Amino acid sequence: MKSSEQNSSSRLLTVTIVVFLFSAFFLLTIKEFSIFSISMTFFVPAIFFVSTVFLPRIFSADRLMLSIVNFLCALGVLILYRMSPKQGLNQAINYGIGLIAMLFFIYFVRLMQRKKPVIILLIAVSAILMVLPLIFGTERNGARAWVTLFGLGFQPSELVKVLMLIIEAYFLSKRKIFSAALYAGFCMLVLMLQKDLGTALIYYGVILVMVYVATRNYLYMGLGFVGAVFGSVIGYKMFSHVKRRVAIWINPWIDYEGAGYQIVQSLIAIVNGGVWGTGLGLGNSYVIPAHTTDFIFSIIINEFGMIFGLCILFMYILLFLRGINIALRSNSRFNAILALGSSVLIALQTFIIIGGNIKMIPLTGVTLPFISYGGSSLLSSMCIMGIIQGVASINDTQVQEDKELAQLQGDLL
Amino acid sequence: MKLIRQNIKRIATVVSIVLLSLIVYGAYSISTQGQRWFASSSNKYMRKSKINVTAGNILDRNNILLAATNIDRKRVYSSDPELRKAMVHTVGDDANNTAYGAEAYMANYLYGFDESYPERLVQALKGSKRRGKDIKLSLNSSISKKAYSLFPKDKSGAIVIMNYKTGEILTLQSHPSFDPMNLTQSDKDNPLKPFWNRTTMWVSAPGSVFKIITLASALKNIPDAQSRMFECDGALELTHTTITDASNAIHNAINLKKALAVSCNITFAQVALEVGDTKLQKTASDFGFGDHFLFSDLIVEDSAYPLNNRSEKELAWTGTGQSSLKTTPLHMAMVASAIANKGIMMEPKILLEVSNEFGKSSYFFKPKIYKKAISKQDAETISLYMTEAVRNGTASSAGVSGIKIAGKTGSSQIDGQANANAWFIGYIDDDRYPFAICVAIENAGSGGSVAAPIAGKLFKFMTGR
Numbered sequence: 001m002k003s004s005e006q007n008s009s010s011r012l013l014t015v016t017i018v019v020f021l022f023s024a025f026f027l028l029t030i031k032e033f034s035i036f037s038i039s040m041t042f043f044v045p046a047i048f049f050v051s052t053v054f055l056p057r058i059f060s061a062d063r064l065m066l067s068i069v070n071f072l073c074a075l076g077v078l079i080l081y082r083m084s085p086k087q088g089l090n091q092a093i094n095y096g097i098g099l100i101a102m103l104f105f106i107y108f109v110r111l112m113q114r115k116k117p118v119i120i121l122l123i124a125v126s127a128i129l130m131v132l133p134l135i136f137g138t139e140r141n142g143a144r145a146w147v148t149l150f151g152l153g154f155q156p157s158e159l160v161k162v163l164m165l166i167i168e169a170y171f172l173s174k175r176k177i178f179s180a181a182l183y184a185g186f187c188m189l190v191l192m193l194q195k196d197l198g199t200a201l202i203y204y205g206v207i208l209v210m211v212y213v214a215t216r217n218y219l220y221m222g223l224g225f226v227g228a229v230f231g232s233v234i235g236y237k238m239f240s241h242v243k244r245r246v247a248i249w250i251n252p253w254i255d256y257e258g259a260g261y262q263i264v265q266s267l268i269a270i271v272n273g274g275v276w277g278t279g280l281g282l283g284n285s286y287v288i289p290a291h292t293t294d295f296i297f298s299i300i301i302n303e304f305g306m307i308f309g310l311c312i313l314f315m316y317i318l319l320f321l322r323g324i325n326i327a328l329r330s331n332s333r334f335n336a337i338l339a340l341g342s343s344v345l346i347a348l349q350t351f352i353i354i355g356g357n358i359k360m361i362p363l364t365g366v367t368l369p370f371i372s373y374g375g376s377s378l379l380s381s382m383c384i385m386g387i388i389q390g391v392a393s394i395n396d397t398q399v400q401e402d403k404e405l406a407q408l409q410g411d412l413l
Numbered sequence: 414m415k416l417i418r419q420n421i422k423r424i425a426t427v428v429s430i431v432l433l434s435l436i437v438y439g440a441y442s443i444s445t446q447g448q449r450w451f452a453s454s455s456n457k458y459m460r461k462s463k464i465n466v467t468a469g470n471i472l473d474r475n476n477i478l479l480a481a482t483n484i485d486r487k488r489v490y491s492s493d494p495e496l497r498k499a500m501v502h503t504v505g506d507d508a509n510n511t512a513y514g515a516e517a518y519m520a521n522y523l524y525g526f527d528e529s530y531p532e533r534l535v536q537a538l539k540g541s542k543r544r545g546k547d548i549k550l551s552l553n554s555s556i557s558k559k560a561y562s563l564f565p566k567d568k569s570g571a572i573v574i575m576n577y578k579t580g581e582i583l584t585l586q587s588h589p590s591f592d593p594m595n596l597t598q599s600d601k602d603n604p605l606k607p608f609w610n611r612t613t614m615w616v617s618a619p620g621s622v623f624k625i626i627t628l629a630s631a632l633k634n635i636p637d638a639q640s641r642m643f644e645c646d647g648a649l650e651l652t653h654t655t656i657t658d659a660s661n662a663i664h665n666a667i668n669l670k671k672a673l674a675v676s677c678n679i680t681f682a683q684v685a686l687e688v689g690d691t692k693l694q695k696t697a698s699d700f701g702f703g704d705h706f707l708f709s710d711l712i713v714e715d716s717a718y719p720l721n722n723r724s725e726k727e728l729a730w731t732g733t734g735q736s737s738l739k740t741t742p743l744h745m746a747m748v749a750s751a752i753a754n755k756g757i758m759m760e761p762k763i764l765l766e767v768s769n770e771f772g773k774s775s776y777f778f779k780p781k782i783y784k785k786a787i788s789k790q791d792a793e794t795i796s797l798y799m800t801e802a803v804r805n806g807t808a809s810s811a812g813v814s815g816i817k818i819a820g821k822t823g824s825s826q827i828d829g830q831a832n833a834n835a836w837f838i839g840y841i842d843d844d845r846y847p848f849a850i851c852v853a854i855e856n857a858g859s860g861g862s863v864a865a866p867i868a869g870k871l872f873k874f875m876t877g878r
Contacts, residue, residue: 209424209428212420212424213417213420213421214417216416253453256453264450264453264455265455268451268453268456268458269458270450271443271448271450272451272458272459278458284457284458284461287457306443313432313435313436316432317429317432317433320425320428320429320432324421327421328418328421328422331414333417336417337417340424344428347428347431347432348428350432351431351432351435354435358435358438358439358442359442360438360439360442
């Protein structure tokens, strides 16, 4: 009864989103007709439909979560396509790769239940990835976090996020606080050396939350906070770009044509959009630099309006709460901590970048999960979703097994 | 596991609150500052959209046309050049040289950006070109013109007149001004910067008019303030400074009433030292110093009470209105209004009504209390003292026979300037003419001889005498 209700409502949601995506792309096609645009009009809603409807047939997954994630990804493709068709296509490909990565991680998490993860291997891989940018990285926006291998640029710290979640969850579930702290310290050190402070902030916050959940030890929390304050002060004193960002945050209007330009234009884009938005393709948000990455949320509000932006925010909150629900239902410490850490990571990242867009906190160059342009970022977000979905599917299997066991016992009696 | 689940729930609550705080902050900052962002000169979208919309008219409070769009879709301003110059800083100009005139700051009405989608749809279906809304401002053209004509032509400064009961601005003019329909090269080259709106953007020390706030602090914090006699022997020796009076006057034993009337620096320096920095700052902040002014109709620079290097010397000079105090003419008009309005400071407003081309109104002016500055009793005492300053004091040239006028002059010494900045703030203490005024003239001389006479003539004009 309950599940059929859920099914019909999720079917309605799916249809609504397909119609939305189709009409949005169709609108852009009318504006600028080409074979490419017309194929996007069919391709993107189709990939959304297939991944939302057929994926759950392969494995048992949380459908609502899957729908939201697919919608956000497809929305990202749409917005990027509207800004620049080439980036839209790239993002569609990233989205496809992301779906495969998600599937992979669902199986990986399931696999880890039976065979304990070769944690040493994961640590080694993450360590190598992390150190890569320091050896042959390129600097963008003050952070040295990018690596180009075989002609493909990527951000290793994004991919290490996923491994970090697994490694930390493993240590904490085994109550190996010292190892957890050691690994966290290593990550923080490397990120600080790369001057990638936005990512460092996310790592730090997530690890602190995971430690809390695993131990509820206020001494660790206290140490964590002292470390955070210390780290921020050091970061502020050491890095000129941090100082600049804080100054811009406090008053971007002092230099609205220079340093404060981005944030000022972001705020203007939001109010220009107003409640209902300027309409898809009618805004002029491309005046913001980094409009496809850091400021994509302002662009969405600009063209779709504040109500729509609010809905997107609620989707992230819903996504987070579904993740929490999955963490609560899981039966092992490892799974619970893993699912929680993953959900918090996405939520924190969302907060940091949207907060930066609306000038609530200083802007740090992190991406909006699932929507911002960028292969590494989308891939890591999808892997993290894979982790949560993996835990969800284990929960379902266990519920199923328990039922069967109960039935078997009933039969015996 | 049970403990873990409990922890997870706690984390879920905290993180949800953090995410929801985005909505709270967003809603707050958009509602308080959204219009500022929108009207910003760096809003490229607005510039682009203006091409498609015919801007609405701007009227004064008596429906005199101040700005309109002609058949060639060009912005035109009042046909009277004097009036154009008197109004330009508040009304704004097409080229947006004035930055935050109504033309820019109220563009969301004038260009119909506030219209809802159904309204836009109806307009689109009718096939008519979109037309923005008309706005009526609280400005009074005849008073503005009079004030403009009284201001010395070769000087820079500002005149603000507002209704102290409602906060409606009657004139808000900056000098020297320029003609928005006849912009000349000399306007651009003028070192006195005619485009700059001095009423809201010029921050400087107000001089002795600040003594009103020092007095308010004394009345609040010194129990026998009204009866106390202070000693003025012509010079107050302090570490690193000596406080003297204008033309080295010696007042001997003097009470606060007399001290305000003759503007005795030595008395007010003593008062400042007695109440102390913390309490004087508190009173100043009750009057809005240190506030982040977020008025709905106007963009105003914040006023500041000096916070650094607070020595005895600095505190004493602050009490007399010197030191690094910073305030705008509009804010000082608000201070006068607060005294006049029994201690209640009204928010300055210029927008009276917004209506569409068919006369349907979508906004009406409502007075709004900005803050309660001081108690009613203290306000009445200060009012009495200010009346004395007009009757038998430095502000006597602001007086009008047969009507009760209260006022205070100020002459602030600015480093590197030949003459003092002349200030006057005051009001008509009469329910029929609830008007407060601030006149500030840069590099002009003493407040009593330069600023007060202008205020006096304006009081006479406004009361019809």
